[in-house]
Amino acid sequence: MQLFLALCFLLGIPSGAPEIHSVKYFYTGASQVPNFPEFVIVGLVDELLTEHYDSNTRRFVPKQTWANRMTEAYPTYWEDETGKSQGLQQWFKANIEIAKQRFNQTGGVHIVQYMYGCEWDDETNEVNGFRQFGYDGEDFISLDLKTETYIAPVQQAVPTKHKWDSNKAELAYWKNYFTTDCVDWLKKYVEFGRSSLMRKDLPSVSLLQKTPSSPLTCHATGFYPDRADLFWKKDEEELHEDVVKGEILPNHDGSFQMSVDLDLSGLKDEDWGRYSCVFHLAGGQEVSKRLDKRDIRTNWKTNDGGLHTGLVGLATLAGCIYVLVIYLKKGPQGFRATNTSETSPSSGEDPSMQSISETSS
Structure with missing residues (x-):
């Protein structure tokens, strides 16, 4: 079927x-x-x-x-x-x-x-x-x-x-x-x-990482409509290897969210500035976020026992998305x-x- x-x-x-x-x-x-x-x-x-x-x-x-x-x-x-x-x-x-x-x-x-x-x-x-x-x-x-x-x-x-x-x-x-x-x-x-x-909303784009060894997630949320794309590129070339793209999911307010992961394991420090995450909305508008360690939001612990600056609730976000996907598949x-x-x-x-x-x- x-x-x-x-x-x-x-x-x-x-x-x-x-x-x-x-x-x-x-x-x-x-x-x-x-x-x-x-x-x-x-x-x-x-x-x-x-x-x-x-x-x-x-x-x-x-x-x-x-x-x-x-x-x-x-x-x-x-x-x-x-x-x-x-x-x-x-x-x-x-x-x-x-x-x-x-x-x-x-x-x-x-x-x-x-x-x-x-x-x-x-x-x-x-x-x-x-x-x-x-x-x-x-x-x-x-x-x-x-x-x-x-x-x-x-x-x-x-x-x-x-x-x-x-x-x-x-x-x-x-x-x-x-x-x-x-x-x-x-x-x-x-x-x-x-x-x-005719509604058209651009998203906020964030860089998320659960641990230093985890893939880096580029997360775009709040966009509308859902005819959109999100991808990683190096210099001006879109990447297809070491990239995992997620589904477009609905938010509670009628907007949408999506994410795309990048494997950083083989990335050299001097090449970080060559990478960027690009959100493209139907009609040509784009939001681009260059890869910068200072912009990564995470929840791993620092040496002083505290939490690294940024997204404390990454696990919660992932959990919410998981529940939503399960709900949609059951519907x-x-x-x-x-x-x-x-x-x-x-x-x-x-x-x-x-x-x-x-x-x-």
């Missing part, structure tokens, strides 16, 4: 610079998956979770305060999306059974996934759409919008490809949807959530289920319901 577990994205919007905005909807239908709802939908704008539905709550709800403004453009938005989502739940349940027949399967754990959405370049006004399906963690079928044909990477999807390729009216519908309706709704999302989507790792909310209300039709039942037919 590689695709199911790997849907984790780096995100972020640099303010004041041209940006490709996106709206994406992810649907997941699950069969016999422990501790996971039978059906989940999530919607993301610029990789930020904005909407959610699952078969346990049976309600389509906003996940950002500004998402409530959708009712300004569509007063019954949340009620209508709830009804559509409840209907889609049954469609996905049926599709799992059809897919099992295609793959000559009976019981066991199975996943049907669907993702669609569009991108919009706010400078060039270029748009792009995407629509694809997955089954049990593998690609099943996807739409190539340029050629207006479907790609079937597995033999079991070939009948679906032939059926959908021959339906020229539906292909025209999807092309129009991705280039007009979807983009119109994306622009509304960007307008409503501009303050959140439902979502395939960001999708929503149908970007459907234009004037069309009166949810594009995902138009042919989702034929995914495996």
Whole structure:
């Protein structure tokens, strides 16, 4: 279930610079998956979770305060999306059974996934759409919008490809949807959530070391968004050897933190000044910290029995990060289920319901 577990994205919007905005909807239908709802939908704008539905709550709800403004453009938005989502739940349940027949399967754990959405370049006004399906963690079928044909990477999807390729009216519908309706709704999302989507915060960067023989940790915290990188470099060259990069983790205030370790065992004293830790935020802004022994914060004891100046609570910090990682891994790792909310209300039709039942037919 590689695709199911790997849907984790780096995100972020640099303010004041041209940006490709996106709206994406992810649907997941699950069969016999422990501790996971039978059906989940999530919607993301610029990789930020904005909407959610699952078969346990049976309600389509906003996940950002500004998402409530959708009712300004569509007063019954949340009620209508709830009804559509409840209907889609049954469609996905049926599709799992059809897919099992295609793959000559009976019981066991199975996943049907669907993702669609569009991108919009706010400078060039270029748009792009995407629509694809997955089954049990593998690609099943996807739409190539340029050629207006479907790609079937597995033999079991070939009948679906032939059926959908021959339906020229539906292909025209999807092309129009991705280039007009979807983009119109994306622009509304960007307008409503501009303050959140355009937020950009640089981090504080610290050099931490538990003991003189431990790797040196460059720790950046308080940055937003999490589309960022942190790395060590020598002179002007990025280092890849003797470096261990950690994951980006969330802070309690909605910002993020990350760290990267450098092995100092082979480092000569005269070379210290040639090393620096660099934080790079999407959009080009950087924070650089040169390697200097005087700046290292640690908790090892000095000769007088006291603590070395700096970070007394390094162990506590490491413990907190460990607990957080464990918590995140125990939580439902979502395939960001999708929503149908970007459907234009004037069309009166949810594009995902138009042919989702034929995914495996």
